[in-house]
Amino acid sequence: MSISYYLFLILWNSLQTCIFQNLTLKTLFLFGDGNVFIPSLDNFPVLNGIQSENATSYPLTKFPPKLNYLRNVNSFLNTITNIPVSPFLSELRIDSNNIMNQGIDYNNILKDSVGNLKLVVYSVPTAVTIPANFICDYAIDQTGLILVFGSTIMTGRNLGWTVASSNNTVVTTLVPNRKMQVTVNQVITGAPQPFSITLNAALGYVLDTTVAEAGFNVTNIKIQQYNGARALLVVTFSNLNDYFSPTAHLDNFTPDTQMINTADKTIIYPLITNLSSEDEYLGTGSIVKVSGQFGVGYTTLTVVFQEGDLPYTNCVPIVNNLTSTEFYCVLDSVPGTLDGATTTVNVTEDGFWQTFTTQIKTLQTQCNEQTNFCHGHGECNRSSVCICNINQGSYYNNCSKPYPFATSGQVNDQNTTID
Incomplete structure (x- = not known):
């Protein structure tokens, strides 16, 4: 077989x-x-x-x-x-x-x-x-046991299979001889104290170490937004053992160690690093790629191309292309920007906003480049159409050619001419 x-x-x-x-x-x-x-x-x-x-x-x-x-x-x-x-x-x-x-x-x-x-x-x-x-060489890896809410994990060698409960202590075997959970059913406060665990009473195997409590309770968390891109995070917690001075960490930032302290940290969010598009000239329906850091789990996302300080054109995010580092959006009209000028783009995510300035080319830019600014006789509008100056006469072909006009004339009954 x-x-x-x-x-x-x-x-x-x-x-x-x-x-x-x-x-x-x-x-x-x-x-x-x-x-x-x-x-x-x-x-x-x-x-x-x-x-x-x-x-x-x-x-x-x-x-x-x-x-x-x-x-x-x-x-x-x-x-x-x-x-x-x-x-x-x-x-x-x-x-x-x-x-x-x-x-x-x-x-x-x-x-x-x-x-x-x-x-x-x-x-x-x-x-x-x-x-x-024969000597049973037993020991633990830690220099002392640090409890969190009265419990800790003890590792070592030759710790045995079972340890009888004593001294208000319950020892649970996790890995025989190597790993045990120690639960102390009494409040331990102050500096680390001498502590003994009897591994085998008959053979006199007693493990001498120290024990201290380091647990804490989080009592309140509050976040308050300031100026769009800033937020104040307040975390309030209390220690079970006042012997230890706590430290807090936020994105690898560590404030001064105090019993009561406030740590301010400014985080740019969302972070925009680049805007790009496969279209050389942006217009209605153009797809824009926005790169940066946007996190996960956000619920609202808006992108607005501004004209000066005022919103002008929306770029609607494509929902099935959202990631934490990039997303795509579709312009619902031609951005309002002057040739060669910078455009401000505002990205707002769950109420937090950030702006990004960049130079873009629009259909108006394309019109100016292809007609040499309507041949000096008009202006390109946002839809890439030359609007000719009527005070300079009538023009056609992107304001490049004038229509003929008459200054005087006479009627010839035999042959109508215009001079």
């Missing part, structure tokens, strides 16, 4: 030859024994767990490198195979078997996992001996 790319596999029959894609299998359930695995199970690098039932022996001769649990339950084992378990093994179950406590070399089987392994053997008194001059 060839098996590929399984994460979980159940084998219900015995005496099968199983050829595996061994790089992906994580969980194996076996019923019966005598199966042959190709490659052998110790060559399965990510195999996490094996459960074997109705078997007379272990399903392996060497432990896979990352095996977390081996459960040989509801079977017919009469001994524990003398194979050193993997250092990664955290659970070895051999309950509901016929094991007799004779000739079992626990010292060899458990030599790499003493203190890490949860061994489940029902009705079998073990005979594991403690090596001479």
Whole structure:
């Protein structure tokens, strides 16, 4: 039987030859024994767990490198195979078997996992001996425990599996021997205080450290807008322990450390860095790209091209093209700007506004360039049309050619002419 790319596999029959894609299998359930695995199970690098039932022996001769649990339950084992378990093994179950406590070399089987392994053997008194001059070298990584609302995470080595509650302290195991949650059911105030946690009362293993409370309550947050692009942010909070002087951070800005303080910071928002368009000359329907920093989650966004200090042309944002760094908008009319002059663009986002000045070319610019300012006999309007000066006579062809006009004339009955 060839098996590929399984994460979980159940084998219900015995005496099968199983050829595996061994790089992906994580969980194996076996019923019966005598199966042959190709490659052998110790060559399965990510195999996490094996459960074997109705078997007379272990399903392996060497432990896979990352095996977390081996459960040989509801079977017919009469001994524990003398194979050193993997250092990664955290659970070895051999309950509901016929094991007799004779000739079992626990010292060899458990030599790499003493203190890490949860061994489940029902009705079998073990005979594991403690090596001479053995010392359990336990320690924590922190120089002291800092509580937040009475709780903290303690990390270290050889901390054990369970720690009895004492001294108004509850210790919960998160990772055996390595990581525990410590909860102190009393208010700790003032400077760090000496603190002891009993890891094992029978062996006298007591962890001496210090403990201090550093939690705080946020009582109020207020933001007030000033002058469009500025905002005053007021955060009020109180400490559980007045021993510590708090510090606050806003966008990497740190104010002076005080018990009561106000930190003012001006942030330009929204930030506009560039305006561009694929159209050389802007007119009604032109698409404008606005680049900058606009954040996320905003609800209103408007763009207005001004003429002087007055709004003149709206640029309507395209909703499905909004990002935190750029968006596109469509002009609903020709921007009002003079040739070569700068145009002010106002971008307003959720009430906060910012302006950006730039030089643009409009259809009026195009008209001036193509007609040389209506050949000196008129002006281009915003729609790129020459309006000729009537006080200079009548012109056509973008004010380049005058219409003929008569200054005097006479009537010839035979041949009408105009002089």
